Amino acid sequence: MAVYTEVSDEELTPFIASYGLGEVLSFKGIAEGVENSNYIVVTSEGRYILTLYEKRVAPEELPYFLGLMEHLAATGFACPTPLRDREGRNLRELCGRPAALVSFLEGLWVRRPKVEHCQLAGAALAQLHLAGQSFDMRRANSLGPTGWRPLFEGFADRAGEIAPDLSETLASEIGTIVSQWPTALPDGVIHADLFPDNLFFLDGRVSGVIDFYFACNDLLAYDIAICLNAWCFENDLSFNVTKSRAMLRGYQSVRPLETAERDALPVLCRGAALRFLLTRSFDWLHTPKEALVKPRNPSEYIRRLRFHQTARTAGAYGLETA
């Protein structure tokens, strides 16, 4: 939950006026999202989300994220659409920070996803992948395999504070997973962070996807692996293969997986668990005590990683194998 930047009415009013959206009737910070400051703006024309990009987002990458949202929305994929001001700009500055105003997406995220939500999430992810094929900007995945070792080196000396053998586990896992990492799979735009709080439902259907600030170009099946980690473990960290099977069924109802993608699922899932274990460990050890947002405990990803270590084939995720 986060609002890092206080926006005064003197700054807000002319900013919103430059979009031609009528009078500002309400302005409230949202207690969700950990990277940026987000506000609901109600004007006489409608509801919008104002985002101020804080230090963790590189300003030079914003045109990719905003361009992607605009592109996806134009293809009919449901996501917030960046608005353009009267001079045609979708990226602005407010209170000394990069800022964007986007359309308000209705819907609720599901706190406790059920099997049917996993199936719908899988289908939405595949639709996102198809819609992204015609987007022509590119962004490398800074949190992909080549980024793991530098990330690990940023906290290796203190990893023991999280778990006694974490340093050895990570060093060994990075070596193993990178050596087995597939390269010849279909690639394209991936969301890379499609956790339940980034997918909204309305009336039992997906109403849209938010938070594209980790999106990048990478293996499409890696995005599925991230979702399997994000949606299919229960609170006790047991893996629910019924949810996993439903998610893969939903995905394949829109975009069938190639054999090589299915075969790669175990290592991709293992890599996805490693990626979140690395970033959460880094944040856990580097977040100052007085920070507004408490870092999330990384150790649940040690448990997820262990599950994927035992998976030999896509059968572990509920896919029938030859």
Add this chain to the structure above:
Amino acid sequence: MAVYTEVSDEELTPFIASYGLGEVLSFKGIAEGVENSNYIVVTSEGRYILTLYEKRVAPEELPYFLGLMEHLAATGFACPTPLRDREGRNLRELCGRPAALVSFLEGLWVRRPKVEHCQLAGAALAQLHLAGQSFDMRRANSLGPTGWRPLFEGFADRAGEIAPDLSETLASEIGTIVSQWPTALPDGVIHADLFPDNLFFLDGRVSGVIDFYFACNDLLAYDIAICLNAWCFENDLSFNVTKSRAMLRGYQSVRPLETAERDALPVLCRGAALRFLLTRSFDWLHTPKEALVKPRNPSEYIRRLRFHQTARTAGAYGLETA
């Protein structure tokens, strides 16, 4: 900024349905308010605020607060109106906590109040006092003079962590102020926490008042003293007597002060500064390190208190004295 309780869609949907307000289209936690969890709920009928009352609010006092809002709104005073469900209840339970749904109040709070805002705030406070005269429930002010010493005793041994001589200052101030405290002034319902973030403006006019969870029956002029503390000090903690004069002019345009109330302003202001110094000191020393909401530094109230110690008459606040 605060959302302490996670509300699942399975709990939210039937709860909102019981008010007959249509389908829930959106549900977002608000990053404002420090005592309770607040959410914006958008339904097909309109916008509402859902509040879950957390541990610092005594459930048995909620009927007073909700009844007051309902009463004020019925008299035409602009504030959130508690909604009643199909069984006529305005106080409910959700996720194991007392909960209420209130109407959404448009408007923005002013981050940097100007003189004209102070005048309008003063007038709104007087309107609240008049509208409260016909409210027949009563609640004592637990943070009034009789509450100060027990509050102080809750942290006296650690007051030195805030300022070296704070313990002596507080012991002496409580004695002095309590001995001079007026008793025969007009009383009634006071807001008791009308800081700038609790007063909304729209189109240069007051659109309403929120957050009645400190409201109680006490001296009306004490509420003015709280507002003078809350609105009329600059960021450098200098006292802006132009703002103070405007606030008192605004108040008296609706409800003229009696001579005894004017005479009591210095001690009332000193007591108001003491009250916030006490509660902020208590919170500062008792809030666990891992708390979601960081306590506010109390020392600015030491500075405010010093100003009021030097005030001899209402002239210090811009009122002409005989």
